[in-house]
Amino acid sequence: MRPVRVLVADDQELVRSALRLVIGRRADLVVAGEAADGEEAVAAAFALRPDVVLMDVRMPGLTGVEATGRILGDWPHADPRPRVLMLTTFDLDEYVHAALRAGATGFVLKDISPDRLAEAVRVVAAGESALAPTVTRRLIGAVAALPPALLAGPPRPGPERGPGEETGTGTGTGTEREGTGRLGGLTARELEVLVLVARGLSNTRIARSLGLSEAGVKSRMNRILTRLGLENRVQAAILAHEEGLVDPARVPPRPPR
Template sequence: MTIRVLLADDQEMVRAALRVVIDRRDGLAVAGEAADGAEAVAEAARLRPDVVVMDVRMPGMTGVEATRRIMTGPWEGGARPRVLVLTTFDLDEYVYAALRAGASGFLLKNSPIDQLEHAIRVVAAGEAMLAPSVTRRLVTAFAAVPPAPEPRAPGRLDDLTGREREVLLLVARGLPNARIAELLGLSEANVKSRVNRILARLGLENRVQAAILAYEEGLPGLRDGAGPPG
């Protein structure tokens, strides 16, 4: 099955280059283009692509707001597209906002072509493109925040089972289902089912949001590096 991609970037040359790269890859095809966030939202609803490759810094409506509207706004029938964020700077604060808005991952614009192809396929399959560099910065950012004073109010993770917490820990460390299954002695299908159940219980769109929430809630094993090796 061909993965249909919508390109959203305010630079025509960037869109043209991405189109050439994507259309040359087996199983990938560019379904359309958008020059700003508002157009990206409209074209996503009209074309129903599998993946939106979204720039974050665009005039008018930003890629962050466009991502939020695509992922949480009104949607009639069919699955919502996955959003893969493109950025020039990996420290861009917009990246984190886009991930919170529901993006399934991010990629730098100067990434190798093969990495772009891989990211599109991973996101289309429902996985997250949570690069190790992002994970490290999440650790650094949340480790700098003092722990909540005791007694702590019940958190959103309190209803998870022990096994679900183990799975969430590894998701937050950026590991794919196959690696999580290997570390925990589970089948890959079982891990996928558990991840979906975790997302449903927490009311989240994807694994990236689950990772961010795990850091915010201070899931044991993230700040101190404990837990199964990754």
């Protein structure tokens, strides 16, 4: 299996050097290129086609959030767009929301350990979301105030349901409400997966919890995104919270500093 190719975008050379070391010491990760500002990040992403862009939020000229929007919105190639993992010293809500609206798949802080950063890159490359614990808690707490644009767009047509996949109530995940509104097209099993995604579980943990294979979870997650017209797991998690599928009391509290 080829290593995950990472584009490092940060305006501080010292930070880029540190990130190169973190990534370069992992056999399954490799630095594909670097960028010192948003414009360079866009050009490098288009030229190098990395799997993941490790993007600083605050950069001169074109910000990391704006660069993310350009990369994902104007992607000129037929191959899949890269995943974007935002990296910053700030966990302020406006940056989190702006980054997610731009299409970022993850958001971590610069005080993260090297091992956790490497794992976040792997998680994002695999199509899952990576959010710092403090960011996750604040994001969930502010869901009601999120702009509608984050979840804009009508649901796209999805695949037909297989035999025995009837829309209904979820079981085993703490929700017994029937899918209605935007969620009305989901099967009972897809609702179960959606609830666990909203609680921050990885595909591995979801598979273990529901007695499914990881491939089965990924397949259902793809169908959920298609049926709801969403781009990524983060947006799906936000919608689940907006629809009341997740009990706020079940959300893990912010860890002590």
